[in-house]
Amino acid sequence: MAEERGREHLALPDPATHFSDWYTEVILRAGLADYSPVRGCMVIRPYGYALWENMQALLDARIKATGHKNAYFPLFIPESILRKEAEHVEGFAPEVAWVTAAGQEELEERLVVRPTSEALIGTMYAKWIQSWRDLPVLINQWANVVRWEKRTALFLRTTEFLWQEGHTAHRTEEEAREEVLRMLEVYRDFVETELAIPVIKGKKSEEEKFAGAEATYSIEALMRDGRALQAGTSHELGQHFARVFGITFQDMDGERRYVWQTSWGVSTRLVGAIIMVHGDRKGLQLPPRVAPIQVVIVPIWRSDEELALVRETVERVQRALCGVVRLEADWSDQRPGWKFNEWELRGVPIRLEIGPRDARAGSATVVRQDTRCEPGGPIKESVPLDGLARRLPELLQEIQAAMFQRALAFREARTRSVDTLEEFAASLAAERGFLRAHWCGDRACELRIKEQTGATLRCMPLDAPPEAGQCIVCSRPSNARVVFARAY
Amino acid sequence: MAEERGREHLALPDPATHFSDWYTEVILRAGLADYSPVRGCMVIRPYGYALWENMQALLDARIKATGHKNAYFPLFIPESILRKEAEHVEGFAPEVAWVTAAGQEELEERLVVRPTSEALIGTMYAKWIQSWRDLPVLINQWANVVRWEKRTALFLRTTEFLWQEGHTAHRTEEEAREEVLRMLEVYRDFVETELAIPVIKGKKSEEEKFAGAEATYSIEALMRDGRALQAGTSHELGQHFARVFGITFQDMDGERRYVWQTSWGVSTRLVGAIIMVHGDRKGLQLPPRVAPIQVVIVPIWRSDEELALVRETVERVQRALCGVVRLEADWSDQRPGWKFNEWELRGVPIRLEIGPRDARAGSATVVRQDTRCEPGGPIKESVPLDGLARRLPELLQEIQAAMFQRALAFREARTRSVDTLEEFAASLAAERGFLRAHWCGDRACELRIKEQTGATLRCMPLDAPPEAGQCIVCSRPSNARVVFARAY
Numbered sequence: 001m002a003e004e005r006g007r008e009h010l011a012l013p014d015p016a017t018h019f020s021d022w023y024t025e026v027i028l029r030a031g032l033a034d035y036s037p038v039r040g041c042m043v044i045r046p047y048g049y050a051l052w053e054n055m056q057a058l059l060d061a062r063i064k065a066t067g068h069k070n071a072y073f074p075l076f077i078p079e080s081i082l083r084k085e086a087e088h089v090e091g092f093a094p095e096v097a098w099v100t101a102a103g104q105e106e107l108e109e110r111l112v113v114r115p116t117s118e119a120l121i122g123t124m125y126a127k128w129i130q131s132w133r134d135l136p137v138l139i140n141q142w143a144n145v146v147r148w149e150k151r152t153a154l155f156l157r158t159t160e161f162l163w164q165e166g167h168t169a170h171r172t173e174e175e176a177r178e179e180v181l182r183m184l185e186v187y188r189d190f191v192e193t194e195l196a197i198p199v200i201k202g203k204k205s206e207e208e209k210f211a212g213a214e215a216t217y218s219i220e221a222l223m224r225d226g227r228a229l230q231a232g233t234s235h236e237l238g239q240h241f242a243r244v245f246g247i248t249f250q251d252m253d254g255e256r257r258y259v260w261q262t263s264w265g266v267s268t269r270l271v272g273a274i275i276m277v278h279g280d281r282k283g284l285q286l287p288p289r290v291a292p293i294q295v296v297i298v299p300i301w302r303s304d305e306e307l308a309l310v311r312e313t314v315e316r317v318q319r320a321l322c323g324v325v326r327l328e329a330d331w332s333d334q335r336p337g338w339k340f341n342e343w344e345l346r347g348v349p350i351r352l353e354i355g356p357r358d359a360r361a362g363s364a365t366v367v368r369q370d371t372r373c374e375p376g377g378p379i380k381e382s383v384p385l386d387g388l389a390r391r392l393p394e395l396l397q398e399i400q401a402a403m404f405q406r407a408l409a410f411r412e413a414r415t416r417s418v419d420t421l422e423e424f425a426a427s428l429a430a431e432r433g434f435l436r437a438h439w440c441g442d443r444a445c446e447l448r449i450k451e452q453t454g455a456t457l458r459c460m461p462l463d464a465p466p467e468a469g470q471c472i473v474c475s476r477p478s479n480a481r482v483v484f485a486r487a488y
Numbered sequence: 489m490a491e492e493r494g495r496e497h498l499a500l501p502d503p504a505t506h507f508s509d510w511y512t513e514v515i516l517r518a519g520l521a522d523y524s525p526v527r528g529c530m531v532i533r534p535y536g537y538a539l540w541e542n543m544q545a546l547l548d549a550r551i552k553a554t555g556h557k558n559a560y561f562p563l564f565i566p567e568s569i570l571r572k573e574a575e576h577v578e579g580f581a582p583e584v585a586w587v588t589a590a591g592q593e594e595l596e597e598r599l600v601v602r603p604t605s606e607a608l609i610g611t612m613y614a615k616w617i618q619s620w621r622d623l624p625v626l627i628n629q630w631a632n633v634v635r636w637e638k639r640t641a642l643f644l645r646t647t648e649f650l651w652q653e654g655h656t657a658h659r660t661e662e663e664a665r666e667e668v669l670r671m672l673e674v675y676r677d678f679v680e681t682e683l684a685i686p687v688i689k690g691k692k693s694e695e696e697k698f699a700g701a702e703a704t705y706s707i708e709a710l711m712r713d714g715r716a717l718q719a720g721t722s723h724e725l726g727q728h729f730a731r732v733f734g735i736t737f738q739d740m741d742g743e744r745r746y747v748w749q750t751s752w753g754v755s756t757r758l759v760g761a762i763i764m765v766h767g768d769r770k771g772l773q774l775p776p777r778v779a780p781i782q783v784v785i786v787p788i789w790r791s792d793e794e795l796a797l798v799r800e801t802v803e804r805v806q807r808a809l810c811g812v813v814r815l816e817a818d819w820s821d822q823r824p825g826w827k828f829n830e831w832e833l834r835g836v837p838i839r840l841e842i843g844p845r846d847a848r849a850g851s852a853t854v855v856r857q858d859t860r861c862e863p864g865g866p867i868k869e870s871v872p873l874d875g876l877a878r879r880l881p882e883l884l885q886e887i888q889a890a891m892f893q894r895a896l897a898f899r900e901a902r903t904r905s906v907d908t909l910e911e912f913a914a915s916l917a918a919e920r921g922f923l924r925a926h927w928c929g930d931r932a933c934e935l936r937i938k939e940q941t942g943a944t945l946r947c948m949p950l951d952a953p954p955e956a957g958q959c960i961v962c963s964r965p966s967n968a969r970v971v972f973a974r975a976y
Binding site (some may be wrong): 042053096123124143160 | 522526529530531532533534537538539540543557558559560561562563564565566569581582583584585586587588589591592599601608611612614615616627631632634636647648650915944
């Protein structure tokens, strides 16, 4: 049957030297996603979608636990509604898809395929909100959105992508601000706890904020190639949309006032972050909390006699672990070595090898994949079969924690403080990473840094310690460092 | 504070005489959905969306338990791809939305906003499927789709709607047929068990089948106004799409063959079915298995002293029932009578009244909403507080079963056998319902019935007993009755 076996695994491009080729190859070969015949749109394949479903479930629970409810708003937004908020339409008009006809007929008014839903939701909130008793309105939606991007990359920047967008309305500015920071913290907790990706919480500069927002906050993560990725955003919308769409309420004192709004979102881009933070030269490494398969069993045998013994053992293990870990046994017609490579590529956190010797000894060989690229190879341990149901969940927790610590150590090693523009440029040219620098708050200085180095201001960290310094461009005073990086 | 209380509940339109007005009013007032500023597109509000989420979770578990995996395919389909299957495009072209521009630019090729995804998925399957070892491919997607409908109705027929669409590819025709019937049975089980709606499983006529299918099967339900609703469909696609998109595999014998395909779907239309099967003159009645709120507590008090006592009791009940039933306590500033009306309108299956007398007696008054329109009013029972955690889940099961039986009895009462076209027309004119009649299998006779009576052939029931008879139009022989009705 050798001729029917799968092709050998070609080596992946080296992520140290060909990161973006490596990124694309890993996604395609691991079966996370594929290109579609539609420009810039990808297909999320079952393995990638199972990962997204696990992420969704964990985030959705947090969104609901903070009092929000899910709803669904239309995909299409009439042009006149999008045009109501000037800054907003200016930000989005260059990248929207237009529906101009239906069946054989031209539409009287063009429709936009939603790039985000503030405008449409604003029109509904104007209808629903009457009194202070109706507030706060705390709604989230899981949906697809479309932004016509010039350059696209799987998961990171696709014409259509999946996301959640929260949209809330509050009685006071203070409540809205609390909400913005509450959801930013929900995102930090979700990304750090479930995806094992350390992030910096901070405020965006005026230049980088959302079109139509008063202020934008984000969580920023560092990828393995030293570039930053904005992993989630939370916007203080002030009363901009409320004034434009007439979202008012009768307050406790009888006065009619405008509501204060927020919006916040994360997207399938986070799948890209997982790949780029944890992956290595052997392929994906999925954090156990969200991995579709947490443990893969690779059975090993030579003779039919051995097969019978191994099969019986594997089935016993499967019964014992059902509901304990997400488990799959690979009985495909491939050599064990091929299977090792395949499941390493697909990033399954633990491999369980069960051969005749293990079966006779009543144990299994447990291989911890997060350590596979360390000198000396992966950590292996022999675990008695009846100890697996206790040991594997524990080990998955250890792996999750170790993955976070490894990513954190990498980020720390790649975060440098610089005090002059020359030092900034030289440091970034030598090695990409986060650069902490003083900045006066002026747009011109921010743009100067971008022109000269390609780095953008990622955020003004919320927990930055006060530190007197001088802007690296104009030498005007600054009282805390902000974070720059080349970004996706 | 009386002036700040909600408006009184106006009586709903009478469903017996103004069914469609009643339907729309119930949806809007209960907060299931709302009209949007986009023609034919609705907003699914949090209460309606929570219902849909519960339905999704129960169906998704069944789809996965039968071996399917979820994935996600692009929203847009290039015109050239849709045009490949002639029958398919003919069926859908009149009702698709066209994206013709992005940003400031005209597109070189128009894109269709997916009305269904056979064509796009076909192009991907052609790429993914190589060998018999790759089969079957069993994929489902939860997505939004767009069909430009001339006449729209909330949930039943909206320009954009939410659904799941399964798309499978098989090695043999037999396997594909088994899949089609397996999923039809999954739908029957889901709709009958979870939504308490009895359905007839059957095959569609050539006239009514899906554009591009070899055969279409459906489940058909009867609404309270005697009209039928197609509640789910499962299509045998044969090799139509495989030939058009070149989906071939190398079979066990080395030959290259075309795959056999199926597709199947249900949509947010099912929410409309729930409303129209179970609702009554007081409002919605939601089946307990999917109701967002299964039990609502209405506290009753006059003095502050009574309030303290009642509050303590309600909180104790909430703690005891947490995780046992989906529960909400209504502490809003409204009279109890107002709250009774409101929660009846919103279809919560059980009302729990807790007043000072109940609190002192250590019991609560349990009101069973499915019996509220019976002579003598709803069935009430007094249940000791520490018995609620046992009694309420039991009662919810009883209500679920009773709702199904009531709907079944209604359908039986409204199903009649007729033997001539005159009898058919007279029977339908007297009272709408399912009509069982003999039919020769000829399209002309089917259309004649439609022209003369407005009824369409709903399906050829799979379990129809063999019975020799004559077509009610042409008198040619028939060996089983088929089912007709006026339909949504």
